[in-house]
Amino acid sequence: MTAIFDIPIQALMAQLMLGLVNGSFYAVLSLGLAVIFGMLNIINFAHGALYMMGAFLAWMGLEYLGIGYWPSLLLAPLAVGLFGILIERSMLQWLYKLDHLYGLLLTFGLALVIEGFFTNSYGVSGQPYSIPAELTGGFNLGFMFLPYYRGWVILASLLVCFATWFGIEKTRLGAYLRAATENPQLTQAFGINVPLMVMLTYGFGAALAGFAGALAAPVIQVSPLMGSHLIITVFAVVVIGGMGSILGSIVTGLGLGVIEGLTNLLYPAASNTVVFVIMAIVLMVRPAGLFGKEK
Amino acid sequence: MSRQAFAYLALLALGIALPFFVYPVLVMKVLCFALFACAFNLLLGYTGLLSFGHAAFFGTAAYVAGYAIKGWGFPTELGLLAGTAASAFLGWAVGSLAIRRTGIYFAMVTLALAQMVYFIFLQAPFTGGEDGLQGVPRGRLLGLIDLSRDLNLYYFVLAIFVFAFWLIYRTIHSPFGHVLTAIRENEPRAISLGYDVAKYKLLAFVLSAGLSGLAGATKMLVFKFATLTDAHWHASGEVVLMTILGGMGTVLGPVVGSSTIVTLQNELADKVGSLVTVIMGMIFVVCVLAFRRGIVGEISALYKRMIGARNEQ
Numbered sequence: 001m002t003a004i005f006d007i008p009i010q011a012l013m014a015q016l017m018l019g020l021v022n023g024s025f026y027a028v029l030s031l032g033l034a035v036i037f038g039m040l041n042i043i044n045f046a047h048g049a050l051y052m053m054g055a056f057l058a059w060m061g062l063e064y065l066g067i068g069y070w071p072s073l074l075l076a077p078l079a080v081g082l083f084g085i086l087i088e089r090s091m092l093q094w095l096y097k098l099d100h101l102y103g104l105l106l107t108f109g110l111a112l113v114i115e116g117f118f119t120n121s122y123g124v125s126g127q128p129y130s131i132p133a134e135l136t137g138g139f140n141l142g143f144m145f146l147p148y149y150r151g152w153v154i155l156a157s158l159l160v161c162f163a164t165w166f167g168i169e170k171t172r173l174g175a176y177l178r179a180a181t182e183n184p185q186l187t188q189a190f191g192i193n194v195p196l197m198v199m200l201t202y203g204f205g206a207a208l209a210g211f212a213g214a215l216a217a218p219v220i221q222v223s224p225l226m227g228s229h230l231i232i233t234v235f236a237v238v239v240i241g242g243m244g245s246i247l248g249s250i251v252t253g254l255g256l257g258v259i260e261g262l263t264n265l266l267y268p269a270a271s272n273t274v275v276f277v278i279m280a281i282v283l284m285v286r287p288a289g290l291f292g293k294e295k
Numbered sequence: 296m297s298r299q300a301f302a303y304l305a306l307l308a309l310g311i312a313l314p315f316f317v318y319p320v321l322v323m324k325v326l327c328f329a330l331f332a333c334a335f336n337l338l339l340g341y342t343g344l345l346s347f348g349h350a351a352f353f354g355t356a357a358y359v360a361g362y363a364i365k366g367w368g369f370p371t372e373l374g375l376l377a378g379t380a381a382s383a384f385l386g387w388a389v390g391s392l393a394i395r396r397t398g399i400y401f402a403m404v405t406l407a408l409a410q411m412v413y414f415i416f417l418q419a420p421f422t423g424g425e426d427g428l429q430g431v432p433r434g435r436l437l438g439l440i441d442l443s444r445d446l447n448l449y450y451f452v453l454a455i456f457v458f459a460f461w462l463i464y465r466t467i468h469s470p471f472g473h474v475l476t477a478i479r480e481n482e483p484r485a486i487s488l489g490y491d492v493a494k495y496k497l498l499a500f501v502l503s504a505g506l507s508g509l510a511g512a513t514k515m516l517v518f519k520f521a522t523l524t525d526a527h528w529h530a531s532g533e534v535v536l537m538t539i540l541g542g543m544g545t546v547l548g549p550v551v552g553s554s555t556i557v558t559l560q561n562e563l564a565d566k567v568g569s570l571v572t573v574i575m576g577m578i579f580v581v582c583v584l585a586f587r588r589g590i591v592g593e594i595s596a597l598y599k600r601m602i603g604a605r606n607e608q
Contacts, residue, residue, distance in 0.1 A: 043403065101399065109576045109578075116570060116571070116575075232406055233407075233410075239404055272418075273411045273415065275407075277411070279408075280392055284395075
């Protein structure tokens with residue numbers, strides 16, 4: 001067995017792998033969007049810009065301070081998370097009583113500011129960031145070649161997604177969080193500091209985006225525009241999956257990444273648009289999204 | 296004559312006189328974006344639907360009109376109509392899908408579908424890819440008036456703007472427009488009163504898309520080319536910004552907003568370079584945080600307060 005439908009199995013596996021890598025980023029980013037949306041009722045348009053920031057901070061850490069990949073993987077999300085907290089405290093907190101659309105508009109403005117700032121400082125061309133020495137090379141599995149780094153991206157994303165799911169569904173803090181999402185006033189009445197939870201939630205969501213960015217830095221060129229290209233696709237992913245469930249976000253993200261990879265193999269011209277086409281079909285068949293609940 | 300009618304006539308006189316004082320191409324650009332923003336405001340300000348994908352209609356009409364005039368040799372006015380019709384049709388397709396969701400999902404769906412349109416234009420052979428569709432002749436209006444002269448074209452563009460503005464004004468103040476406002480204010484109530492809300496929303500969407508298309512096609516004619524910039528999500532964001540800065544849900548707000556933004560971009564372009572995006576983003580943030588009624592909204596609120604204070608005395 002070396003070919004299916006005249007497609008060499010190596011090519012098929014390579015595209016599947018690429019699809020899973022992209023899907024991992026979709027999963028982590030849409031998870032962050034869902035967590036923020038659940039608590040703040042805001043669609044964070046700045047998510048793509050925060051993702052880009054994560055990648056840039058990793059790159060800058062290496063370029064200016066000599067901070068290697070592994071510490072960056074921790075420091076970049078931390079810095080982006082703190083930046084997110086700053087945004088929440090200084091701006092977003094004033095919008096909670098208004099129409100949710102204002103949150104989208106504000107974060108859109110922020111995305112422009114962040115993106116414009118980096119474009120102005122570094123231009124639009126990409127900065128290379130090399131794969132850490134421990135993860136260069138790869139396995140030869142016989143039927144395909146698996147680069148270590150790609151495997152690591154998928155593994156790390158799944159771990160982070162699982163940890164987030166576990167934290168929200170199975171821990172005490174997660175229970176407070178779910179309670180505050182369900183009924184903020186009542187939760188506050190029980191003595192839980194809801195505004196603090198909201199702040200930390202936004203910070204955590206931002207940190208997830210930053211983590212995805214740092215993780216992506218070695219597989220793509222670090223460029224100021226990398227986030228905005230991705231975030232619109234992630235929005236489509238969110239519409240397809242619905243933001244009702246955490247596992248739903250993860251499954252939808254990975255699944256769409258794989259579909260995109262396969263499309264790239266079968267009909268490359270459509271690989272950019274296939275996610276949007278699927279979104280249109282889902283809207284026709286199941287407007288609330290695959291895992292969503294109609295309110 | 297009412298005070299309002301007088302104000303509109305004064306504005307029209309200003310529009311007629313302006314090209315003798317300001318570079319006509321700049322004013323034409325302002326008029327095109329003003330029309331774009333007015334069409335967008337019909338949806339955001341009067342129906343309460345935030346579309347984040349209006350650049351798709353702006354760009355589609357620019358490409359279709361450009362291709363019809365350059366590739367098929369359409370006369371200018373037919374080319375513009377073809378572009379407008381194409382955008383209205385696209386508006387019908389996008390609108391039918393998007394109105395299945397509300398609120399922020401509506402915004403995300405329109406954004407995603409517009410991105411799809413963008414990618415199609417990026418790859419389609421007739422658009423010229425990254426270079427765009429260049430060298431579209433302006434032609435002659437009805438075969439008589441030479442539009443390659445800027446001043447002739449200016450009055451043609453002004454006429455298009457005035458016609459479209461009148462159409463939007465009439466729509467807002469018609470029974471149809473009042474139903475749209477009712478949907479914006481309280482959708483469940485509009486449904487319970489027996490209005491087919493989906494149909495009203497779709498019609499508003501198609502109208503808004505078509506008029507956005509007219510704006511895009513006209514802009515193409517002014518600059519003689521259509522590029523991917525017209526269909527990029529930045530353009531979608533810009534029209535949102537113009538509308539909010541001027542005052543959404545006010546008749547003149549989008550005109551004020553777009554004049555401000557286009558002039559600002561024009562002034563800043565050679566001074567700060569790519570920092571323009573940062574400045575636009577900051578204006579966005581300030582508008583949302585502290586200035587939600589926009590310029591015209593604030594002025595009319597101030598005016599009403601003054602009237603109120605005078606009546607109390």
